[in-house]
Amino acid sequence: MADGIQWLMDLDRWDTDIMFARGIPPAELATRMGAAPGSALPPITEADVWEAAPGTSQPHGADSAGLIRVGRSGDWSFAVEYGDCEGSRRVDEVSRDGVEAVHLAAQPDHPPKVFTYGYGGKPLCSFGIGEESWRWGERPELLVAELTAAGVLEPGGSESALRDDVPHQERDRRTLAVVETYFGLSLPWELVIVGRLPAYALRRDTDHFGR
Template sequence: MPVGEDRTREDTVLTADISDAVGDTGGSGIQWLAHWDGWFVSLTFARGIAPEELAARLGALPGIRPGPLGATDAWSMAGETVDGDGVARVGRWGGWSFAVEHGMPSGAERLAEVSWGGVEAVHLDPQPDHPPRQFAYARDGELLCCFGLGEECWRGGHQPDLLLPELVAAKILSPDGACARPEDEPCEERDRLTLAVLESRFALALPRHLIEDTPLPAFVTCTR
């Protein structure tokens, strides 16, 4: 998509319709996700592109714009899509565009594509049916670092040790990359510590009401 004046107009249209979904971090962070029983949606963040461009890079089907949807309606629509399709609700918060992905998450498959052209992209997947929760970070077309929350000792990507200093400082890992947390620590607290590292490193924040309640511009996305 072109940048410049046309992009500014697109941003204005999006933000005018979702004023509640545009703002600074507001102190919300992302640590609250660890203790949220309703975390069933994948979250994809992108810094350097507008929300509509994020939707396009996630595989938004052209010409299908169901209008602003809340979570309940988005889940209903996701249930009506064909296998491999999902619904992404998009907005911008704290300097990042974000997509709340209902159904099949495109962000898990397309994160490197989302990050083309110097863009940063973060994907958080709750994996409710196949724990643990997953984190991935890409920049400029490359998947740099990924791991499961609670399994930070097994890291992938082109720079698997990218977050090792922060994970060691938070006493999640030892300097040699081994687990440093007590074996009997509750999973939610362990996940919160890792989310705190991600929150601090990438300045991530997303208020719960945006995920649960706020009608956001929605797109049908295809992972195939």
């Protein structure tokens, strides 16, 4: 598999959110997401996460807001989220002080998947993957030209250009391809799925962390 992000669509079940950040190292990304500074756990695999807490949505105990595994690929640090990490609500914190943030929310139980881009402490553009004509944020038109060129949106961006009979997986892949190319995102499959990455448990009350 390639090291971009489109391989997420080939998983039997893509059910973990992913945060990308450009401008800070992985350890700082973990802190901004709610980890205590310097609290890295030994590197673990994805299988290790779930084996530590079978049958629960909280992979690191009841007092934790979840757990992340962090790494770096190209210009971007990344965090793979497990449990109630609430990454979609952390885009403002992750992107403060001139940092760029891209968040992909898998939402397996409440589709659609959601893309969010933040910069300078503000979410600038968000939309459902598969519902790209409905966008919000301070710059909702950010990717309209690219999505139009990819055949996802009609010119103007207010209507989908994809036929109803196009498989959902193919529809979503086209949008992920646009996001991957526009931001230069890379997520090494072997490292994320079978490799070992440093892990951090996130604390529940994270409103002031990283400040």
